Amino acid sequence: AQKITQTQPGMFVQEKEAVTLDCTYDTSDPSYGLFWYKQPSSGEMIFLIYQGSYDQQNATEGRYSLNFQKARKSANLVISASQLGDSAMYFCAMREPNAGNNRKLIWGLGTSLAVNP
Amino acid sequence: KAGVTQTPRYLIKTRGQQVTLSCSPISGHRSVSWYQQTPGQGLQFLFEYFSETQRNKGNFPGRFSGRQFSNSRSEMNVSTLELGDSALYLCASSPGTGGSNQPQHFGDGTRLSIL
Numbered sequence: 001a002q003k004i005t006q007t008q009p010g011m012f013v014q015e016k017e018a019v020t021l022d023c024t025y026d027t028s029d030p031s032y033g034l035f036w037y038k039q040p041s042s043g044e045m046i047f048l049i050y051q052g053s054y055d056q057q058n059a060t061e062g063r064y065s066l067n068f069q070k071a072r073k074s075a076n077l078v079i080s081a082s083q084l085g086d087s088a089m090y091f092c093a094m095r096e097p098n099a100g101n102n103r104k105l106i107w108g109l110g111t112s113l114a115v116n117p
Numbered sequence: 118k119a120g121v122t123q124t125p126r127y128l129i130k131t132r133g134q135q136v137t138l139s140c141s142p143i144s145g146h147r148s149v150s151w152y153q154q155t156p157g158q159g160l161q162f163l164f165e166y167f168s169e170t171q172r173n174k175g176n177f178p179g180r181f182s183g184r185q186f187s188n189s190r191s192e193m194n195v196s197t198l199e200l201g202d203s204a205l206y207l208c209a210s211s212p213g214t215g216g217s218n219q220p221q222h223f224g225d226g227t228r229l230s231i232l
Contacts, residue, residue, distance in 0.1 A: 033218055043205055045223035052218055091160070104150070104173050105221065107160040 002027045004092050006108035013082045014116050020067065021077045021111045023092030033095040034075045035105065036064070040088045048090075051075055082115045089113075119144065123208050123224035131232050135196040138227045140208030142189050148172070148213030149191040150221060151183060154205040163206075166191050167213045195229075203231045 003026040013019040025034065036048040051059045051066045059066040067076040079086055089112050093105040122141040130136050142149050150173075151163040162175040166185035185191045189210075195202055205228050209221035 035220060037223075043207075043226045043228070045207060045209070047220035047222065050218050050220060093160075104162045104165060104175070105152075105160075106162075107152075109159045 002029075002094060002096060002106050004094055004106055004108035006090075006092055006111050008111045009109075010112045010114070012114050012116060013079075015084060016081055018078060018080045019082055019113065021079070021090050021092075021113065022074070023076055023108060024072070024074045025092075025094050026073060027094065034066075034068075035093045035095070036066070036075075036077045037091045037093060038086075038088045039091060039110070045091070049077070079113075084115050084117060087113060087115045121208055121210050121222055121224035123206075123227050125227060126225060127228050127230075129230045129232060130198050132198055132200060134198050135194065136198060136229065138193045138195075138206055138208075138229075140191045140193070140210075140224060142191070142208075142210030143222055146210035146212055146222075147189050148211045149185055149189065150209045150211075151191070151193050152207045152209065153177075154207055154226070155203075160207070163193065198231050200231050202229065204229060 005024045007022055032053045034051045038046045049059050049061045049064045051068050058068050063080045065078045089110045091110045092108045096104045124139045148167045150165040152160045154160045164183050165173040169185045180196045183193045205226045207223050207226045209223045211219050211221045
């Protein structure tokens with residue numbers, strides 16, 4: 001069965017430093033997509049970045065980048081130059097393989113990131 | 118462009134009651150998915166609706182149901198509420214067709230508390 005694992009329940013980082021949040025996934029399907037979302041204490045889930053299994057390059061979006069290691073089945077999120085507003089829960093999710101047009105996402109349990117001033 | 122709107126934001130019910138949650142997707146989006154989020158289980162997929170039809174369903178009992186209207190707005194209903202139904206219910210919308218790289222866009226959620 002497909003599964004997402006985030007092994008870091010909580011992380012601390014100093015403001016302006018970089019931080020890596022880990023995500024490993026398990027699927028036997030060669031075609032899949034991986035998403036990272038941010039959830040502040042307000043509750044809204046905010047899309048950050050996407051990586052497709054066939055993408056040749058690691059995804060980047062502003063201060064967010066993905067360290068995608070397909071052979072290791074890992075898709076770690078790197079946040080550069082952390083800001084106080086980055087304090088939130090971060091979730092890794094995988095679009096269900098062979099889903100066709102279905103939009104079901106499988107989620108990890110998240111990592112709580114605290115940015116210290 | 119307005120985002121996904123969920124109402125109400127907070128709800129308190131007692132065991133045995135039923136509840137209806139509402140979700141208005143981003144204009145033009147035809148797919149609406151519902152998720153339940155609890156501290157212990159994380160986010161779990163409830164169901165997805167596309168063009169008024171349920172396209173996918175998670176592993177929840179029949180007490181959880183939903184529907185989608187012709188304007189893509191969706192409602193989720195939970196009958197015979199149990200204490201374990203206390204959770205944040207998130208609605209997400211996407212165009213529903215096209216590339217698999219389309220992200221889902223989420224509302225602020227409805228926080229349901231069962232007494």
